[in-house]
Amino acid sequence: MARDTSIEAYQTIQENGLLGRRQFQIYDVLYRHGPLTYAGVCDFLRSESGIRISTHGLGSRFSELVAMGAIAEVGRADDPVTKMSVLLYDVTSGIPKKLEKKKTKNEIIEELEREVGRLTRLLLRCKCKIQAELDI
Numbered sequence: 325m326a327r328d329t330s331i332e333a334y335q336t337i338q339e340n341g342l343l344g345r346r347q348f349q350i351y352d353v354l355y356r357h358g359p360l361t362y363a364g365v366c367d368f369l370r371s372e373s374g375i376r377i378s379t380h381g382l383g384s385r386f387s388e389l390v391a392m393g394a395i396a397e398v399g400r401a402d403d404p405v406t407k408m409s410v411l412l413y414d415v416t417s418g419i420p421k422k423l424e425k426k427k428t429k430n431e432i433i434e435e436l437e438r439e440v441g442r443l444t445r446l447l448l449r450c451k452c453k454i455q456a457e458l459d460i
Contacts, residue, residue: 330355330415342420343394346385349373351394351415359398359414362386363405386413392420 334355337343343351353368354360360368366382369375389395390413399412427435 330417333417333419334415336419337394343389343392344385346382347389347394349375350382350385350389354395354413355415359412361401361403361410361412363403363410365413388423389420392423393418394420 334351337348337351349369350365353365353372357364357368362382365386366377369377369382386395390397393416395413396416397411398414400409401412402408403410
């Protein structure tokens with residue numbers, strides 16, 4: 325069952341809608357059954373909720389939850405199917421922090437063009453100062 329330190333975080337997350345629907349489904353499974361592997365979470369989601377999802381379908385949500393500080397890698401376990409060592413995840417006692425929105429390619433290009441313009445103007449000013457000093 326859930327650890328005492330994460331009860332308050334769970335309630336705050338649930339009451340304030342701090343996670344997206346799929347993120348919260350993953351968080352909820354880990355809260356109630358963790359620590360679990362990625363595949364273990366997928367199995368619980370399939371069996372409890374009837375969610376039809378492949379084991380590759382939640383990778384982005386796991387990465388987001390780790391980056392937000394809502395879940396963490398807490399160890400390793402041997403996967404019973406693949407016999408490989410896999411990561412175990414569990415909830416943290418922290419409140420998830422908001423992820424920064426990634427910039428689009430166009431936003432990055434516009435930002436770089438502004439910076440190039442700024443540096444070009446700076447270079448021209450320096451060039452003018454140097455030219456003025458040489459003319460003296």
